[in-house]
Amino acid sequence: MPLSGANSLRNGPDEDGRFGIFGGRYVAETLMPLIRDLEAAYDHAKTDPEFAAEMADLRTHYAGRPSPLYFAERLTAHLGGAKVYLKREELNHTGSHKINNTLGQILLARRMGKTRIIAETGAGQHGVATATVCAKFDLPCVVFMGATDVKRQWPNVLRMKMLGAEVRPVTAGAGTLKDAMNEALRDWVTNVDTTYYLIGTAAGPHPYPAMVRDFQKVIGEEIRAQIMDAEGRLPDALVACVGGGSNAIGTFYDFIDEPSVAIYGAEAGGHGIDVENGHAASMTGGRPGVLHGNRTYLLQDADGQILEGHSISAGLDYPGVGPEHAFLHDMKRVNYVPITDTEAVEAFQLLTAIEGIIPALESAHAMAQVIKLAPTMGKDQVIVMCLSGRGDKDVETVGRMLGMIE
Amino acid sequence: MTTRFADRFAACARENRPALGIFTMAGDPDPATSTAILKALPGAGADFIELGMPFSDPMADGPGVQAAGQRALAAGQTLNRTLAMVAEFRTTDSDTPILLMGYYNPIYIHGVDRFIADALAAGVDGLIIVDLPAEEDDELCVPALKAGLNFIRLATPTTDDRRLPVILKNTSGFVYYVSMTGITGAAIKSHAAVGDAVKRIKSHTELPVAVGFGIKTADDAAIIGRDADGVVVGTAICNAVLGSLVDGKATAGTVAAVTTLVSGLASGVRRARA
Structure with a gap:
């Protein structure tokens, strides 16, 4: 018998963005108004038949689902x-699966009137998927990638560049995904008016974990x-x-x-x-x-x-x-x-x-x-x-x- | 509630000048030099002190403060050592307000209740925790206020009139206005806009409003200090430490590099409204 009601393990997140004690919104004040706006925009898109229809069409004809x-x-x-x-x-x-998420978020970014996209990437799969949708929807794209990862995943770096994205190598720390995410957050705080941060994984402040899950x-x-x-x-x-x-x-x-x-x-x-x-x-x-x-x-x-x-x-x-x-x-x-x-x-x-x-x-x-x-x-x-x-x-x-x- | 912040802002207001807040990273470039810098700050003209708690992943900091934190961590700085520095400072200075500034995870790992007790025992007056917005007040802000520690909130250019009451609700000590959307150490684009923002915030609160991010020189301090009740300088201090190092190590000139800069800034705040 499937679990249901209060016994379901699929009730999260709550209105504070929590799954049990996990999740939340631990970000700088500069980002909070935007995070709240994003939450509202996503809540609206989630129940909008037009958004669902656009996603379904892109999944079938663009992603190949x-x-x-x-x-x-x-x-x-x-x-x-x-x-x-x-x-x-x-x-x-x-x-990779990353295109499922980037298609959803790019539609949301457009709805919010954002004119610039940033992303972090580790293996480059999310960076490529982001650069791809930015090419398709004609939005400038900056991808932060650890310098170590730029070296070990160079084929994806070339793909991102060919797709028109700017790849910014991050040398802080070990030059991997964590450091790329720090740098993306710093960029976001600086360019919060124009910029949509297209997070690639089911993590980060609420509503990202729930939103990325829903797209995946x-x-x-x-x-x-x-x-x-x-x-x-x-x-x-x-x-x-x-x-x-x-x-x-x-x-x-x-x-x-x-x-x-x-x-x-x-x-x-x-x-x-x-x-x-x-x-x-x-x-x-x-x-x-x-x-x-x-x-x-x-x-x-x-x-x-x-x-x-x-x-x-x-x-x-x-x-x-x-x-x-x-x-x-x-x-x-x-x-x-x-x-x-x-x-x-x-x-x-x-x-x-x-x-x-x-x-x-x-x-x-x-x-x-x-x-x-x-x-x-x-x-x-x-x-x-x-x-x-x-x-x-x-x-x-x-x-x-x-x-x-x- | 500790009253050092209220007393100090009131004293500066009586002198018709803004208070000068100095940020220094605890443990940079090494524990002994950092403690010497801390102790020298009031004499050089700092009215209040923001002591940085170094963190591996400082998401709101620019390269200058990031590097200072990395130097401190490399030299073995821990949260316990930072608290001990404050206790040591209090043996020679019982009036200058000190707040701890940093990120939440090291506090969470230390244990919130234990941290609040340890901070109060050391002589800390307030906290600025960058990644704890009003939405997460139950984590640390509410218990800290209850225990008598000021919780100073950041207001930013994106904090509009609708949101200001949300962030002011549990703020005490003073309001820290971040002069720009950006990271520490970037340049202020419009001094006039900062002044307007300070006036806007002051229309919502009785608390003093201090401005930080992007203030590097005595002239910056003088201009921003015209409207603000306080100005905070951080990146320039970290860069002064860096400039004094040889092969990454402190020199005889390290403490003086900081105090010379602070003295100049102190003259800046004294001519802000002259």
């Missing part, structure tokens, strides 16, 4: 347990219909990778109140959870704190200073996580598990070799969890994994690790 649900037959046989289905978000326009929940809704077609039943398990957690919350949301569906979020275990500052698994290895507008699980030291963390995957290399995931972790509804760099690279190789699908290193973390999980389940059981992005951007990183590049 619905994305296929693919039965990975050879992978299933290789793992020798549950049937593995892949939700092919990497086949969306721009190569199409993933899970499609999975439900597609798996009913294919198997006539709900899946036994769902798996997605979690950095900030937008593809994961999009995948999970439709199933949160279905107790028969086990849910797994693969966090970036980096060099290992025991290695200090050597991973980015904020729920397994962090504790609640306040950063970037929300209370959530954070990697931090004893004095409340935020750690940089580490992951081979630029998209998961972030010391926090969306507040709804923090809530689902505390409620023990979702099982968040760390996957090491090595496990992710092995999963990347396996999926590439036996299914002919090169996954993003982010998605390879989810695949690594599937590799662990499937053999423990019966052959009559079903796992659906969100393949959130394609791995073209990562072939150089993996090639170097495997000694294929001098």
Whole structure:
């Protein structure tokens, strides 16, 4: 029986933007009036049939939805347990799930009369998806990207530039996603009159976590219909990778109140959870704190200073996580598990070799969890994994690790 | 409620001049030098002090204050050390108001109740926490006010007449007007607009209004101080510290670099309405 009413785990956020104790609006006063305006604009758009119609049209004809649900037959046989289905978000326009969110937010930015778009990006997938919609809707776009990530994800940097975006490398800190987000917030505070901050993940101040989830929940809704077609039943398990957690919350949301569906979020275990500052698994290895507008699980030291963390995957290399995931972790509804760099690279190789699908290193973390999980389940059981992005951007990183590049 | 802020603003008003607030980052460039700077500020002409609590991710700060925070953290600064600096300061100065300025996470991790008790015991008079807007007053603002610590709110150019009452509701000590939409250390575009904003805020509150962000020189202090009850200088102080360092280390000239700047600013506020 699905959970419902007060027992539902899908009642968040409340009017203060909280999922349990997580979430909120921890931003500078300069941004508060805009945050309230955004909330009002989104509340209005949410119930506006015209907005829904515009989104539906763009999803079908621009993004290419619905994305296929693919039965990975050879992978299933290789793992020798549950049937593995892949939700092919990497086949969306721009190569990841990120386009689901940027289409929604760009429509909102236009409604609010904003004339300039900024975004942060880690792996560059969100940056590319933002640059893409800015090209389509003719809005200037500035993408903040950590200098380390600019180097390790250069194919995406080129794509953003070709799409007309300005990419600003951020050298502060370790030059990764956290630092890019700080710099984007500084830009936003400075240019608040004209600028819309198009946040890429289900985190940040309210209403971003709920809004991004709502734009991504199409993933899970499609999975439900597609798996009913294919198997006539709900899946036994769902798996997605979690950095900030937008593809994961999009995948999970439709199933949160279905107790028969086990849910797994693969966090970036980096060099290992025991290695200090050597991973980015904020729920397994962090504790609640306040950063970037929300209370959530954070990697931090004893004095409340935020750690940089580490992951081979630029998209998961972030010391926090969306507040709804923090809530689902505390409620023990979702099982968040760390996957090491090595496990992710092995999963990347396996999926590439036996299914002919090169996954993003982010998605390879989810695949690594599937590799662990499937053999423990019966052959009559079903796992659906969100393949959130394609791995073209990562072939150089993996090639170097495997000694294929001098 | 501690009364040092009210007393000091009243004293400056009697002299028909704005109060000079000086921001310095606790622990920059090292604990001993930073403590020496703090102790030297009143003698150099600071009327009140904003002591920065360094944070790894200062989202509202420009490069100057960011770098000061990074120097402090690299030198081992912690929230406990910052509180100890205030206690040490109070052994030689019982009149100059001090507020702690920073971001919420280190306080949250320290524990809110424990932080309030420790701050009061150290001799802190107020708090400015950049990422705690009125919407989050239950976190720290309300318990701090209850315990007798001033909670000073930032008002900004985006704080319109509709929102001003929201932010003034739980504000005490003074109102800190941020002169621009931007980060610390940027340039003020229009002095006249700042003056108008100060008058607008003063029509909503009896509290003194101090202006910060973008005030670098004695002339800036004099111009802004015409209308404002106080002016705050921060980035210029951090840059003065930076300019005195050799290989990242404090020199014999570090404290003097700050006090010389502060003396000049103090002369600026004294001619604001002359």
